[in-house]
Amino acid sequence: MRLRTKSVVVSVSRIVRNVNDDAAQSVTARVTPGLPLAPGTVDITYSFIGTGDAEGISFTDTFRITIYEIDFRPIMTEMRYANMWESLLNPSGFEVGSFGGYTIKVEPAHLFPDSEIKWKITEGADKVSFMDGDTGRLIAVEGNAVGDFELAIDIGGEGGPIQPTPYICGKVQTLQPVPLTVWIVTNETTNVAKEVARVNTLIADANKVFKQTAMELFIPGTINFTNNPSWYTLDRANWPSVKELTGLSINTPTLELYFVNAIENGPPAFHIEDGIVISSHSSIDSRAFVHEIGHACGLNDIYPVQINDNGTIGEHSVAGQEIISEDLSLDWGGGYYPADMTLGKLIAENLLMFGYIVPKDTEDTTMPIDIPSGSIFGVGCTRTVNPNGSITAEWFYGHIAVGLGNMTTRKPESL
Numbered sequence: 435m436r437l438r439t440k441s442v443v444v445s446v447s448r449i450v451r452n453v454n455d456d457a458a459q460s461v462t463a464r465v466t467p468g469l470p471l472a473p474g475t476v477d478i479t480y481s482f483i484g485t486g487d488a489e490g491i492s493f494t495d496t497f498r499i500t501i502y503e504i505d506f507r508p509i510m511t512e513m514r515y516a517n518m519w520e521s522l523l524n525p526s527g528f529e530v531g532s533f534g535g536y537t538i539k540v541e542p543a544h545l546f547p548d549s550e551i552k553w554k555i556t557e558g559a560d561k562v563s564f565m566d567g568d569t570g571r572l573i574a575v576e577g578n579a580v581g582d583f584e585l586a587i588d589i590g591g592e593g594g595p596i597q598p599t600p601y602i603c604g605k606v607q608t609l610q611p612v613p614l615t616v617w618i619v620t621n622e623t624t625n626v627a628k629e630v631a632r633v634n635t636l637i638a639d640a641n642k643v644f645k646q647t648a649m650e651l652f653i654p655g656t657i658n659f660t661n662n663p664s665w666y667t668l669d670r671a672n673w674p675s676v677k678e679l680t681g682l683s684i685n686t687p688t689l690e691l692y693f694v695n696a697i698e699n700g701p702p703a704f705h706i707e708d709g710i711v712i713s714s715h716s717s718i719d720s721r722a723f724v725h726e727i728g729h730a731c732g733l734n735d736i737y738p739v740q741i742n743d744n745g746t747i748g749e750h751s752v753a754g755q756e757i758i759s760e761d762l763s764l765d766w767g768g769g770y771y772p773a774d775m776t777l778g779k780l781i782a783e784n785l786l787m788f789g790y791i792v793p794k795d796t797e798d799t800t801m802p803i804d805i806p807s808g809s810i811f812g813v814g815c816t817r818t819v820n821p822n823g824s825i826t827a828e829w830f831y832g833h834i835a836v837g838l839g840n841m842t843t844r845k846p847e848s849l
């Protein structure tokens with residue numbers, strides 16, 4: 435309603451000056467927070483009958499408002515599983531010689547056909563090229579040389595390209611192999627083949643996620659087994675026992691993974707400098723596994739709200755905050771996030787380093803597994819492991835290290 439009233443006032447003053455001009459008036463507006471509009475068009479007809487000094491002047495005119503919506507997120511969690519698209523879309527980076535898939539949503543589709551959505555390389559033209567055309571809502575970009583690039587999109591329509599121009603930044607990188615040392619703790623009843631299959635599935639799923647940072651996990655040797663009842667159900671509160679387990683391999687130039695059956699007095703997976711410990715507990719899944727590897731790469735947990743260990747809500751929260759460019763560092767892209775998206779939603783629905791365990795879903799496409807280009811503003815928590823294994827937590831606001839730019843070598847190693 436606000437928009438309509440305002441536009442009529444503007445148009446009437448113009449009509450009076452152009453009383454003999456029959457050209458249709460046109461106004462274009464973008465869906466933004468606070469305007470409860472749906473994408474589409476609306477024609478408004480109005481008439482004027484002059485009285486007094488304007489006696490004898492009368493007309494009827496129509497103008498059209500086009501309302502459009504663009505959803506173009508450098509931070510998103512969307513995988514396409516058809517043919518070559520088995521990777522995250524809008525990735526922060528990908529491997530040289532490989533490709534990245536990029537997508538934009540523009541509504542209404544009948545007013546903005548694919549042919550009027552034209553991508554261009556605005557930086558790093560020697561780094562990337564379009565694989566199968568440069569128009570449409572979904573394109574593939576090939577990485578030709580290592581380096582940074584930027585893509586921008588001209589979206590046509592009646593009023594010319596939409597401003598500001600949506601853009602996205604990316605990186606072409608060499609593939610970073612991540613060798614793993616794997617230990618599986620067994621007892622007499624362990625189905626070893628099933629455990630090995632589970633480990634291989636977790637690693638395969640992790641590699642789908644880490645395609646966006648051009649990393650590849652692999653086991654260079656064979657999987658190790660140890661039969662030990664006290665580790666089979668590991669007590670996180672028994673720190674000497676944890677250190678003993680994670681000391682099975684020392685200073686290998688690899689990331690060390692220790693698979694146990696269950697973990698008591700602790701989360702179902704955790705990372706310490708000696709390696710990652712993962713339970714076969716039912717609530718553990720690929721997302722939690724990949725999240726812990728994110729920690730091993732130097733990334734930190736991020737939250738929309740501070741929730742203390744005893745379950746109470748703390749003072750820090752960014753949950754309802756509007757998204758602004760300063761909060762997203764390298765991942766702004768012109769600000770084309772959905773109108774109802776808040777910083778809290780963005781963190782919880784998209785980021786791999788979102789710190790709470792996400793309920794397991796049968797479709798991994800809904801899991802928050804995005805690694806953005808850089809740090810994101812949010813609620814953080816520094817957890818320091820004390821010499822006795824206890825943890826001191828300290829909550830704060832700030833730009834949290836959750837992105838590709840926050841990884842140092844992309845090659846985590848355990849002590």
Ligand SMILES: [Zn+2]
Nearest residue numbers: 725729735789
């Ligand atoms: Zn975490």
